[in-house]
Amino acid sequence: MPTTIKEKTVLKFEPVHLSDLTKITDLYFSQTGIEKENTNFEQPKLTEEFGFPIYKLVEGNLIIGYSYFTVNSSEEIVFKAIIKPEYSFGDLESRFINQSKQKYLSKKELDRKGMKNSIMRMVDWLNWSR
Template sequence: MPTIIKEKTDLKFEPIHLSDLTEITDLYFARSEKENKNFEQSKLTEEFGFPVYKLVEGNLIIGYSYFTIDVSDEIVFKAIINPEYSFGDLENRFINHSKQKYFSQKEPDRKGMKNSINRIVDWLNWSR
């Protein structure tokens, strides 16, 4: 069941589906190009992480949350939100909500999570 985040707009918080991955990778590449003008990477890396939840306004995906495993083997949740739709502390609330929701359904398994990241990145690179 989607969680609605009420503030400036009616945003829905939903799990990511396979059919969302094209829009998710587009958001990732758009953000990466904006942050790094020399960004010319055509393939995803482990930095892409494993997408878990999306922020939706109407039929438009405006952001998504994901996890990565850092060099200290810690699980790190992050989010990418289209800047046109980001307001207040939306990113922090989205990250915290994603983390709570994800861990309420699964036990942390760093090795399995790292494997999931590698598998989805490899699969997305192969399918592009």
């Protein structure tokens, strides 16, 4: 009788580092349906919807998701996540968002204006550096 070995998937929850931003922007473009390159050889620009990445989900060396915050039209801070569909099972996304929010807010004071400025500076810098 053949033996079936099931691999256990181990996902790690880690802070986002500057060196992760290229992979995170690639993941963002692939999951939002925005074409990374268009016919004019120009890359699309990021907007404030990209948010400010704070934590990543990693399997091995592969970033499979990241959490971020944005500021909505009512000036409220909203925590969100993007996870590759093949890894998004059960309530992983909501648990990831909740853990990210809890961990981030335990280290930082909620400053809506400062957080909004951080998003704009991050997006501008990423658009300039690509």
